[in-house]
Amino acid sequence: MKKTICHKSKGFSLIEILVVLAIMAILITLAVPSNKGRYDKVKVKESLVLIDTYKAQIEAIYALTGEFPEDNAAAGLPEPQQIVGNFLSSTELEQGAFHLELGNKISPDLQGLMISVRPVFVPGVENAPVSWICGDDTVPENMVAAGENKTNIPVSALPIVCR
Structure with missing residues (x-):
């Protein structure tokens, strides 16, 4: 009688x-x-956050005149290329709305894109407070937004308050 030797595998192979x-x-x-x-x-x-101090200035002009300033010069703000930051290359004011152009050290896919803060x-109510919206945020009921929304950055890059 012949003995058969069976070798059982005691582990896994390298490929497995x-x-x-x-x-x-x-x-x-x-x-x-x-x-x-x-x-x-x-x-x-x-x-x-860089434009927070300028918002109060725009609100004060609106409270005095009943209108929003047309541009940086009318609001007494520095030129657009002078309001910059780590991730911001310019800040332009048009009809009361800030248009922030992203740049400098921001991600390459966001270079040159804009976000608007309006x-x-x-309307027609004196001493009514001014609020601010940014990006694609909706205008509250019974209110009107000044300026144009030029936001063109992807929704995924917008902070929650701007969606």
Whole structure:
């Protein structure tokens, strides 16, 4: 009688381990969210903060005259290329609305794009407060926005308050 020797496998082959590792790598890549969108939002939000001091100036002009200034010069603001920041290359005022052109150290896919910050008010009511909206945010009921919305950055790069 002949003895047959059976060798049972006691582990995994190298190919099986590599296949499992490749599948795990793909799943981890899909599961980890990208931070790029968050960084873009933070950079845009930082740019919006730069005009906060100028908003009060625009509101004061509106309270005195009942109209929003036409441009930077009429509002007593610096030239558009002089209102800049880390991620902002110019800030232009048109009919009360700020148009911020993104640039400098911002992501290459946002270079040269714009976000608008517009005053909203109740027309024909004296001493009514002025509020502000940015980007594609909707105008509240019974209010009107001054200026044109020139926002052309992707919604994914807009801070939540500007959507």
